[in-house]
Amino acid sequence: MPLSERDNKILDELIRNPGITSMALEQKYSLTRRQLGYSINKINDWLMSKNLPSIERTRQGHFVIDQSVFTKLDVKDESAPMETAVLTGQQRMQMIIMMLLSSKEELSLNHFTIELDVSKNTVLNDLKDAQTFLNDYDLTIRYSRKFGYLLEGKEFQIRKLLIKITYQILSLHDGERRLKELTRIDAREIAEYNGRIENVENKLNLQFTDEKLATMPYILILILRRIKKGYAINIFSIEYEELSNTKEYQATEEIFRDAEQIPMEERLFITLHLLTTNVYRTEFPTEEDVIPNLMPVIDDMLRLFEKSACIYLQERNQLLDKLLQHLKPAYYRIKYQLSETISLQGSLSTEFKELHHLVKRSIGPLADLIGSSIPDSEVTYITMLIGGWMKRQGESIEKKIKAIVVCPQGVSVSRLMFNELNELFPEFVFLDSLSVREFLNYSFDYDIVFAPTHLETNKKLFIAKAFLGREDKQRLRKQVMLELHGYLPQDLNVDELMEIIRNHATINNEGALAEDLQQYVNRDDDSSVYQRPSKKSINLDDLLTPETILLKNNVVSWEEAVRMGAAPLVESGVITADYVEAMLHYSEEDPYIVIGPNMAIPHASPEDGVNQVGISLLKLDEGVTFSSDYSIHLIIVISAVDKEQHLHALMQLMELAGSEHDRNRLISAGSVDEMYTIIQSYSSD
Structure with missing residues (x-):
C-alpha cells in the first residue's frame, strides 16, 4: 500500500531529523498520539515491503532507526515520494474510472478533457489503459450516443473497484480535494457521515483506523448514490448468520438507522466492506469478535512453517496476535473473493521469496478453514509479517542448508522420499520435491540435492534410494554430515556446548539443560530419523x-x-x-x-x-x-x-x-x- 501525504512527511522528517521525539512530531504536524502511531505502523509496513528494518520507538518517545534505512532512502525512492501536481497516466486513469463510478450525468469525451485538462487523444489513450485495468474485474467501458460513457459488468465487481479507486485517489497528494471535485460530494454530506461514524465508535466501543475514517464517508456516499440510481448488488452467497452478529453489522445498522430503503443485501455488503479491512480496534475483544477456530488454525499454520524453515520463533504469542489482527479481515476477503489479484512478489527480496515459498506450503490449515485457496497476494503479506518478525529476532534461513529432492518415480514415491529425508535431516530446510524436468527449470537457491540417480548439477549431490531402510538412513546421515561439516552429531561434546551457551545466555537450570543435551546428542539413531505420525493415519x-x-x-x-x-x-x-x-x-x-x-x-x-x-x-x-x-x-x-x-x-x-x-x-x-x-x-x- 502506498504511503499517504502525511506518512511521507513523517518519514521524511525522521530521515532528516532522527533525533526528533514523538511529542515534537505531534506538535509540528498537529497530530494526535493515535494518528502518529497509525502513521508509524503504515511506514513500518512499507519499510517491510522494501525488506528494510522497522522504525522502533522507545518509552521516552525517541526513535531507533537502522542505518540501512538512511542509506536506502537518502536517495529519493521512486515509490516513496509525495505526488507531484502533474498527474501521471495511471493517476488520470484512476480519475476517469472514478468519474464513471460516481457521475450523476452522462459522460462525454469533453467531460474527461475538461476535468483532467488534457487533449482528447490523451483521454482516448487513458481510456484504453483503463479498460486494460478493468479486465481484471470483468468490467467494460461502453459508449453510446444516448448515454455517453458507461461502466458495464456485475455490480459486485463494480463495488470492489469503487472501494479500491477511492483508496487510491485519497492516497494522492491533495487527493481529498480531487475526489470531492470529481464526485461532486458536498462537504456537509462528509460532515454528516463523520458524525454518524463517531457516534458508532462511542456507542459500540469501536475505534476505526485513521485510514478508514478518511475513506469511509466517501465510500458509503458513493454506494448509496449507486443504490438510488438503481444499481443493485448481485445476489451472492453472503452468509447472514455469519455477519449479522458482528460489531461491523451493528455499525452498518447504526450508520443507516434512518435509511429504510437500503435492502438487506446492501447492508450485508457494507458490513463485509468493514470486515475486510483492518478498520477498527477494540479495547477488549469479545468472543463474537473472533472467528471460530481461527486462532488454532493460525497456530497450526505457524508450527508447519517453523518445521519447514527449521526455526523457532521467539515471542510467538505476540506474532500470533499480529497474524490474527491481519487474518481476521483476510478471512472475509478470501471467503467472499474480495482479495486483490495483483501479486506483490516483485517487491520481495531473494530470501523473502524462499520464505514465501515455505509459507505457501504451510498455509493449508487456513485454506481448509475458509474452504478456498489462499490468493498469492494474501500469502505475500503473511510472508512479510513472518519475515519481518524473523529479521527482528536475527533469524534467517539464508544461513541454513537448503535441500531439494529430485525423484523421477512419480507423485507418491517422490512425496514419500521427501518426507523421509525431511525427518532424517530435521536441521535442513527442504524446499521441494521435484521431477527431473522441474529440477532443470528450478528457480530457488539451494545447497544440496538428494536423488536416486545421478544428475548434472554443480551443487552437492547425494544419491539416496527412494525407500530407505534403517541401515540406509544411518549410512546416508553419516555420509551427509561428514561431507558438509566434517563431523557426526554424536561427536558433539556436551560440556563444550554448555560453555558456549553460558557465554551467550542466562541458564536457569544447568543440570536439566545438560541432561537434555546429553539425551539429544546421544539419542538412538532411530529417534533422529523417524517420527510416527501424531494423528490417526490410514494403514x-x-x-x-x-x-x-x-x-x-x-x-x-x-x-x-x-x-x-x-x-x-x-x-x-x-x-x-x-x-x-x-x-x-x-x-x-x-x-x-x-x-x-x-x-x-x-x-x-x-x-x-x-x-x-x-x-x-x-x-x-x-x-x-x-x-x-x-x-x-x-x-x-x-x-x-x-x-x-x-x-x-x-x-x-x-x-x-x-x-x-x-x-x-x-x-x-x-x-x-x-x-x-x-x-x-x-x-x-
Whole structure:
C-alpha cells in the first residue's frame, strides 16, 4: 500500500531529523498520539515491503532507526515520494474510472478533457489503459450516443473497484480535494457521515483506523448514490448468520438507522466492506469478535512453517496476535473473493521469496478453514509479517542448508522420499520435491540435492534410494554430515556446548539443560530419523483388503497386468478407466515404478481419474516382463486423492518391499487370506 501525504512527511522528517521525539512530531504536524502511531505502523509496513528494518520507538518517545534505512532512502525512492501536481497516466486513469463510478450525468469525451485538462487523444489513450485495468474485474467501458460513457459488468465487481479507486485517489497528494471535485460530494454530506461514524465508535466501543475514517464517508456516499440510481448488488452467497452478529453489522445498522430503503443485501455488503479491512480496534475483544477456530488454525499454520524453515520463533504469542489482527479481515476477503489479484512478489527480496515459498506450503490449515485457496497476494503479506518478525529476532534461513529432492518415480514415491529425508535431516530446510524436468527449470537457491540417480548439477549431490531402510538412513546421515561439516552429531561434546551457551545466555537450570543435551546428542539413531505420525493415519490393511487382492498364474503383457491389477478399483468406482490409461502412459516413460525385486507400483496423478484413495494388488505366479531388465510378480496399483492421505500406508508397503523374506512369502502365497495376513503384519500404527 502506498504511503499517504502525511506518512511521507513523517518519514521524511525522521530521515532528516532522527533525533526528533514523538511529542515534537505531534506538535509540528498537529497530530494526535493515535494518528502518529497509525502513521508509524503504515511506514513500518512499507519499510517491510522494501525488506528494510522497522522504525522502533522507545518509552521516552525517541526513535531507533537502522542505518540501512538512511542509506536506502537518502536517495529519493521512486515509490516513496509525495505526488507531484502533474498527474501521471495511471493517476488520470484512476480519475476517469472514478468519474464513471460516481457521475450523476452522462459522460462525454469533453467531460474527461475538461476535468483532467488534457487533449482528447490523451483521454482516448487513458481510456484504453483503463479498460486494460478493468479486465481484471470483468468490467467494460461502453459508449453510446444516448448515454455517453458507461461502466458495464456485475455490480459486485463494480463495488470492489469503487472501494479500491477511492483508496487510491485519497492516497494522492491533495487527493481529498480531487475526489470531492470529481464526485461532486458536498462537504456537509462528509460532515454528516463523520458524525454518524463517531457516534458508532462511542456507542459500540469501536475505534476505526485513521485510514478508514478518511475513506469511509466517501465510500458509503458513493454506494448509496449507486443504490438510488438503481444499481443493485448481485445476489451472492453472503452468509447472514455469519455477519449479522458482528460489531461491523451493528455499525452498518447504526450508520443507516434512518435509511429504510437500503435492502438487506446492501447492508450485508457494507458490513463485509468493514470486515475486510483492518478498520477498527477494540479495547477488549469479545468472543463474537473472533472467528471460530481461527486462532488454532493460525497456530497450526505457524508450527508447519517453523518445521519447514527449521526455526523457532521467539515471542510467538505476540506474532500470533499480529497474524490474527491481519487474518481476521483476510478471512472475509478470501471467503467472499474480495482479495486483490495483483501479486506483490516483485517487491520481495531473494530470501523473502524462499520464505514465501515455505509459507505457501504451510498455509493449508487456513485454506481448509475458509474452504478456498489462499490468493498469492494474501500469502505475500503473511510472508512479510513472518519475515519481518524473523529479521527482528536475527533469524534467517539464508544461513541454513537448503535441500531439494529430485525423484523421477512419480507423485507418491517422490512425496514419500521427501518426507523421509525431511525427518532424517530435521536441521535442513527442504524446499521441494521435484521431477527431473522441474529440477532443470528450478528457480530457488539451494545447497544440496538428494536423488536416486545421478544428475548434472554443480551443487552437492547425494544419491539416496527412494525407500530407505534403517541401515540406509544411518549410512546416508553419516555420509551427509561428514561431507558438509566434517563431523557426526554424536561427536558433539556436551560440556563444550554448555560453555558456549553460558557465554551467550542466562541458564536457569544447568543440570536439566545438560541432561537434555546429553539425551539429544546421544539419542538412538532411530529417534533422529523417524517420527510416527501424531494423528490417526490410514494403514495399509485399511486400503489393501481381500477384495482388492487378485491371484493369477500369468498374463501375456505388462498392459494386461496393469489393467487386471486395477480392475477392483475401477469396478468399485475408486478410479476411472482414464486413470488406468494414464498409468500405462506414464509407465512407458518411467522405469522407476519398480520399487524392489519383482515389485512395481504403477500410478498416475489424482487429476487423471481418482475418486478416492485406494490400493489393489495383483500377484502373478509367473512374472510379467517390464522392460528388458525386470520380471514383475507383484503389481500394486495406487490411487491418491492428495499428497498426504495414503502416505502412511505407502510407507508400510515400502517397509514390506524392503524385506526379501516377506516379499518372497507374498509371491509364493497360495491364497488371498495368506497374503492378507502378511499385509496385516505391516499395518500396525
